[in-house]
Amino acid sequence: MPACRLLGEAGCPMRIANKGFIVPELIAPPVKHTLSAYGVWLFTDKNPTLKKIKKRVAPSVHGDRHWDSSYLLMDYFSEHRPRKNTRVLDVGCGWGPTSIFFALQGCKVTGMDVDTDVFPFLDAQADLNAVKVEKLICSMKQMKKKDLANYDVIVGGDICFWDELADEWFAMLKRAASAGVKKLVLADPGRQPFLDLIDKCDKKWPTEHLIWLALQPKKFEGSLMIVTLND
Ligand SMILES: C[S@@+](CC[C@H](N)C(=O)[O-])C[C@H]1O[C@@H](n2cnc3c(N)ncnc32)[C@H](O)[C@@H]1O
Incomplete structure (x- = not known):
């Protein structure tokens, strides 16, 4: 064989x-x-x-494997293909599955994570896929308006698992909206902080909550939050 x-x-x-x-x-x-x-x-x-x-290395903020929500993002963006050269910020990129997917679509991708120990995994897997992913060691709190102005789309998989992360997301999204970022797509199994963030965003911007199914590498059902920050 x-x-x-x-x-x-x-x-x-x-x-x-x-x-x-x-x-x-x-x-x-x-x-x-x-x-x-x-x-x-x-x-x-x-x-x-x-x-x-x-x-x-030993990542310490749950960046210790590939998380299934990244496959939801891959499936969604396989149906809603990003334009070539779209500037994508993958927040809480971990080992980089989502970042690599966007790089393979011809996007300019930055994988951002608060934990420096995730980046050797991302580097090795970017090499495996022969793509380039920019790296940014940073927390959401530290992302200023001028930093966020460098991106068209923000994505994240499994990065709204604590109440304080929902607060960090909302504060960062307000800065992102005023910086001109167009869209957020966040994937999650459907934890409470993620659902709370949907409610908060819905009061401020056009916000969709979709139940989504990924089929690769296995079936996985979860939630997507899609927020239009700027038209
Ligand atoms: C559950 S993992 C998800 C990793 C990746 N998105 C995936 O789908 O495989 C969450 C990641 O978010 C990072 N993280 C946690 N809090 C963060 C914050 N405040 N700002 C940026 N990254 C953060 C962690 O270090 C970790 O790599």
């Missing part, structure tokens, strides 16, 4: 074979112990590069 992975679920790469049959495309993983989601290659637990990084 060749070292290939068959991707056959909805949304996976497909090709038209002889006589017009549609069959899943054979995609060879770049290295062993990786998985694919929406065109992004990510390390699995047994990957030797991942194991080496884990020996060196």
Whole structure:
């Protein structure tokens, strides 16, 4: 058997074979112990590069794996493709699954995280996918209006899990709106601080709450908050 992975679920790469049959495309993983989601290659637990990084650093604010909400963002933006060169800020980027997805779409991406220890994982996975992601070690509180003016879209996956994070988000979004950022798309399993943030945003900007389903690398249902900060 060749070292290939068959991707056959909805949304996976497909090709038209002889006589017009549609069959899943054979995609060879770049290295062993990786998985694919929406065109992004990510390390699995047994990957030797991942194991080496884990020996060196230990993220301490939950940036210790890929979180499923990132797949919700990938699925949503596979349907609502961002324009090339869109400037994207991935807040609480962790190991970078969402940042890498946007970089593969031709966006200019900055992965921002308060925890410096997540970045060796992001760097290694950006290399695996042959993309460039700018890095910013920063908390939401520290992002000033002039910093936020550098972005068109803000995204985040699983980064509204404490009440104080909902407060930080709301304060940062007010600065982002006055800095000209157009849109926020935040994904979450549906925790209370995330739902509270939706209520607060809804009073200030056009805000949607969507229940969304990701199909790769496995089925995962969660919530998306979409806020139009500027038209
Ligand atoms: C649950 S992880 C999600 C990581 C990534 N978004 C994903 O989907 O795999 C949350 C991340 O947010 C970061 N974080 C927590 N509080 C933050 C803050 N106030 N500002 C920026 N990043 C923060 C953590 O260091 C961690 O990497």
